Amino acid sequence: GQQLNQSPQSMFIQEGEDVSMNCTSSSIFNTWLWYKQDPGEGPVLLIALYKAGELTSNGRLTAQFGITRKDSFLNISASIPSDVGIYFCAGNGLIPGGTSYGKLTFGQGTILTVHP
């Protein structure tokens, strides 16, 4: 099946630092999504990307859909303690009617720890 490789697996940073994480895939996706999960809760959508090359911001968060459709990154600027959590990328298949269309696949997650 499709594989999403997300890196880094974990990050330990000081409050105020910027953070960058990325996802790569062996398959082409037509949608890239970024989620944050707090312990014991469901993931919450942060940013959705639909177009190759698209760069989208949501407050201190910025994400880009790679031009090859096989990668995406998420940046968090000026981190704060409440940014702590697990960040997931997710991708959805390209071809309507194809075997991977509508199959939302997730990366392994990046665990972010922010020290005050």
Added chain:
Amino acid sequence: DGGITQSPKYLFRKEGQNVTLSCEQNLNHDAMYWYRQDPGQGLRLIYYSQIVNDFQKGDIAEGYSVSREKKESFPLTVTSAQKNPTAFYLCASSISAAVEAFFGQGTRLTVV
């Protein structure tokens, strides 16, 4: 309130018993998904449904079954054939396939 409701939040079952996890949405979404999450792991897709009365196996469907008889409901049955059923189960929905999905709060299933 509109949203996705999973119930119960915590569920305990004896080994060998089938158990059904509930997922209901009132967002009028066509697509629904079930994921399994193990401690420190990512989300693995069990089943997904793009439209009512239709569903497809995900990456780890063995030992699970689903139905999609109503647009708003997508229950997941964890059968006794599932070797390691203890996990955190997450349901999601999206207005259509290949767009952003929104998650419920999850059900933590413990089999003893």
